Amino acid sequence: MNYSLIKKDKEEKNSKKTWKSRIFPLILVLAVSFSFGYLLAVHNFNSAEGSLFTHLNANGEHAEEFNSDLYWQTWNTIKNEHVDRNAIDEKDMFYGSLKGMTESLDDPYTTFLDPQDVKEFMDDLSGSFEGIGAEVGIRDDMVTIIAPLSGMPADKAGLRSGDKIYSIDGVSTVNMSLNEAVRKIRGDKDTEVVLTIIREGEDKPFDVSVTRGTIVIESVSWEKKDNGIYLIEISNFHEDTISLFNEAVLEILNNDPEGIILDLRNNPGGYLDTAIDVASEWIVEGPVLIEEMSDGKRKEYFAQGLARLKGIETVVLVNQGSASGSEIVAGALRDYKLATVVGEQTFGKGSVQNLKPLLDGSSLKVTVATWYTPQGDYINEKGVEPDVELEMTLEDYEEERDPQMDKALEIILDK
Numbered sequence: 001m002n003y004s005l006i007k008k009d010k011e012e013k014n015s016k017k018t019w020k021s022r023i024f025p026l027i028l029v030l031a032v033s034f035s036f037g038y039l040l041a042v043h044n045f046n047s048a049e050g051s052l053f054t055h056l057n058a059n060g061e062h063a064e065e066f067n068s069d070l071y072w073q074t075w076n077t078i079k080n081e082h083v084d085r086n087a088i089d090e091k092d093m094f095y096g097s098l099k100g101m102t103e104s105l106d107d108p109y110t111t112f113l114d115p116q117d118v119k120e121f122m123d124d125l126s127g128s129f130e131g132i133g134a135e136v137g138i139r140d141d142m143v144t145i146i147a148p149l150s151g152m153p154a155d156k157a158g159l160r161s162g163d164k165i166y167s168i169d170g171v172s173t174v175n176m177s178l179n180e181a182v183r184k185i186r187g188d189k190d191t192e193v194v195l196t197i198i199r200e201g202e203d204k205p206f207d208v209s210v211t212r213g214t215i216v217i218e219s220v221s222w223e224k225k226d227n228g229i230y231l232i233e234i235s236n237f238h239e240d241t242i243s244l245f246n247e248a249v250l251e252i253l254n255n256d257p258e259g260i261i262l263d264l265r266n267n268p269g270g271y272l273d274t275a276i277d278v279a280s281e282w283i284v285e286g287p288v289l290i291e292e293m294s295d296g297k298r299k300e301y302f303a304q305g306l307a308r309l310k311g312i313e314t315v316v317l318v319n320q321g322s323a324s325g326s327e328i329v330a331g332a333l334r335d336y337k338l339a340t341v342v343g344e345q346t347f348g349k350g351s352v353q354n355l356k357p358l359l360d361g362s363s364l365k366v367t368v369a370t371w372y373t374p375q376g377d378y379i380n381e382k383g384v385e386p387d388v389e390l391e392m393t394l395e396d397y398e399e400e401r402d403p404q405m406d407k408a409l410e411i412i413l414d415k
Contacts, residue, residue, distance in 0.1 A: 071097070095362070099177060107367050108138035108178050109353055115361040117179055120186065131186040132193065133215040134159060135268040135321070136178070137349075142166075142198075143173045143181045146347060147266040147321035149217065149235065157210040161266065161321040164198040166205050189213050201394075219270075220244035222251070228258035229412055234278070237270025237325040242277055249281060249308055259313035259412035261405070262329075262339070269324025269349060272301070279329045280305025282314065282338045289328050290372040291352060299369075313415050314339035315408035318386060323347035331373035331384045340411055341386040343404050350379030 078093070079085055098112040113121060123129040133152025134145055145163040148154040165173050168184040185193055195208050219241045222232045230252050234241065252260065269275075279288045280303040287300035316330045316339045327346045333339035352369040370380050377384070388411075390404050 098362075099179065102364070102366075103177055107351075109349075109351055109365065110367045111177070111179055111365050113179070113363045113365060117183075118361060118363050120182075121363075129186075129215050130189045131212055131215055132157075132159075132210045133213070134185075135323075136165070136182060136185065137268075137323075137347075138178055139164075143176065143178065146323060147268045149215065150266070152215055153210050153213045157208050159195070159197070159208060159210070160199070161319065162200060165195050166198050167196040169194050170196075187212050218244060220248060222248040224251075224255060224257075225409075227409070227413065228256075229261060229409060230255075230257045230259070231261045231263060233263040234326070235267055237267075237274035237278070241270065241274050245278055245281075252312075253308060257312060259315070259415070260309065261315050261317065261408045261412070262333075263317045263405075264322050264326035264330055265317050265319045265343060265404070266321035267323070267326035268321065268347075269326060272325065272328075272352065275325035275328040276301055276303070277305055279303065279332045281307060281309045282333055283307060283336055284310060286336070287374050288332045290374065290376070291369045292372065293369050310338065313412050315411050316341045317404050317408055318343040318346050318384060319392065319404075320344055320347055320383075322384075323349040327379055327384050328371070328373075330386075331377060331379065334384065334387060335373050335375040335377070340388060340408075341384065342388045342390060342407050342411070343386050344389065344391055345385055346379075346383035348379060348381045348383035350382070 075093070075097075079088065079090075082088065095112070095114045102110050102112045120129065132154040133149040134154035135147040135149075137144055137146045139146075139162075143165040145154070145159050145161060145165065147161060148159050165181065165185075167173060168181060171184065173181055185195070187193060189212050191212050193210050193212060195210065196205050197208050198205050217235060219236045219238045220232065220234050221244075222230060224230050230248075232245070232248050234245070276288045283303035283305075284307040285303055287302050289301050291299045291301065293299070314333065316333055318326065318330050318341060322330065322343075323346060327349065330339075330341050330346065334341045350371050351367045352371055353365050354368050356364045356366065358364060370378070372378055373384070388407060390407055392402065392404055395401075396403055
């Protein structure tokens with residue numbers, strides 16, 4: 001049982017790169033050929049043949065054909081015959097059909113984001129939003145707390161990494177999409193949301209009331225310990241990460257450190273290029289990660305920094321709330337033997353998403369690749385295995401002990 005404390009919500013970078021950067025989501029996007037607009041409402045099912053599409057089986061052979069006018073037949077039947085047809089919101093129905101398209105893929109990271117979703121998504125990346133301050137994702141087909149942000153409402157209410165959300169304000173999350181769950185959990189500050197939680201080791205579900213707040217975070221913090229060891233905590237790879245991380249690096253280089261502890265626990269990820277830039281402060285040359293596309297082609301992403309921290313004894317802390325970009329950094333430093341990774345098996349978010357803008361301000365976040373560590377370790381649904389596996393128990397948490405941090409200090413001081 002993993003009782004580790006954890007930290008927060010989402011991923012990505014800089015507004016100029018927003019629509020072009022590769023991203024690694026946990027939360028909250030097949031361009032569609034439909035023309036958006038209220039022409040949907042007046043489209044009539046007149047064609048007996050419509051547009052035929054051929055479905056291919058796994059061997060690339062023609063398996064069956066289906067008629068695209070089935071969509072319009074369903075649309076018009078609902079519009080004309082549903083008992084509450086006068087209350088139907090056509091835009092909601094259309095957006096719902098696009099969300100259903102992505103949900104059919106059984107990939108929680110490929111999602112359609114309507115304009116409101118996009119706004120919330122970008123607010124998250126800026127580091128300021130209103131909500132409970134927790135990263136959520138789909139795990140074992142259930143909405144799951146991935147990383148409560150330290151000191152934020154979710155953390156203060158006692159939510160932990162790995163908690164399964166059975167219901168939100170009494171509404172079951174069974175078959176609920178991740179986007180819908182996030183929207184229900186979010187809300188204005190000073191309002192309350194009640195989450196029914198299933199926790200490993202507990203006999204039955206229990207309710208947790210969380211008062212929402214304004215979540216404003218800086219993604220990087222650092223301090224020098226009395227023993228000359230620097231602690232760098234990175235909570236996300238967001239818009240402010242590189243500038244803050246560079247400040248930390250400059251201070252460290254000017255103070256002759258005994259070592260560095262890079263704390264990536266509860267870091268749910270973020271921008272790919274940001275994760276590469278951070279890892280590149282240790283890696284002189286070579287790939288930081290290897291990306292594999294659906295056609296089997298591979299692309300290597302190489303270190304691009306100055307490797308200013310190479311040669312400084314380093315320990316990386318991870319846990320099951322470490323995902324995506326934090327797994328990239330931990331996996332790369334482990335593979336190159338530039339750091340000792342301490343903690344617990346990471347989350348296992350080893351896929352890459354592209355964010356594509358659509359016609360009306362909506363976006364499609366679509367999984368385009370899986371990735372591997374420099375030595376070819378497959379991460380997706382598996383995670384990064386630490387060099388030193390050490391769990392943080394419930395008792396540790398309650399007694400405010402941190403055996404993972406203690407071990408990191410021991411490793412550096414014993415060198």
